[in-house]
Amino acid sequence: MLVNTKQMLQDAKNNHYAIPHFNINNLEWTKYILEKSEELKIPVILGVSEGAIKYIGGYHTVVAIVKGLIEDLKITIPVAIHLDHGSSIDSCKNAIDAGFTSVMIDASKHPLDENINITKKVVDYAKDKNISVEAEVGHIGGSEDNITGTSLNATLEDCITLYNSTGIDSIAPALGSVHGFYHGTPNLDFATMKIINEKLPIPLVLHGGTGIPNYDIEKAIECGIAKININTDLQDVWSKAVREFLIKDEKVYDPRKVIGSGEEAIKSRIEEIVILFKTKRG
């Protein structure tokens, strides 16, 4: 069932668990995530970056793949198709028009006033179409598609201002996490996370979920994180499994066997993540 993220994230916020956002890269990735989430009976968010959208073919192709798989695989769990780090109002509009159920507008590289202006325009477009909108405040560093640069932590005041001025459905405050692998130990600002969660009625999102130690993930959920984005982690376990498979069998050439050799690695990692996130099963 295709849904926006409003209800699933609000339930997660109220009941102290996190919904996984898994980035998708292709048809197979999407299929493995949907099959495993259905088996585990959890709601899931399929995050799609602009880079992945381009790679897959376009906004409509992404939606067609997800809808087709939901129907053919008889998926019954709540599934959201979410634009990850939408870089412009147009990109968010394209996603919404194509059938995405949720968008993130990432105007965090702009000063707060400009971030608010851009975010508000996306919220206005999404509101009467029942599409959820996530926005970022501060700046989450690391390398991923169009995201570069160093982190700049969010403040409580900026989070309150962004929420009050736009009416977003969820917020991703940059609090020390980065995209991709960490160089050294992550240093998350749990005190600010907790206070933002207490002061705002909307769910908090943690980007850069890969490489954060389990005890910090648990602490982040205790401090109110309701959605955790995972991308690099699944890419890492998939590519390790595929590399091993290709080294073992030098003669294999069937792409279904090559790509599919990473299926189990993705699925078992999803199960570990869901247990760690304490994601409520339906």
Ligand code: 13P
């Ligand atoms: P990682 O690649 O670090 O898991 O981050 C994913 C992410 O935050 C996507 O928005």
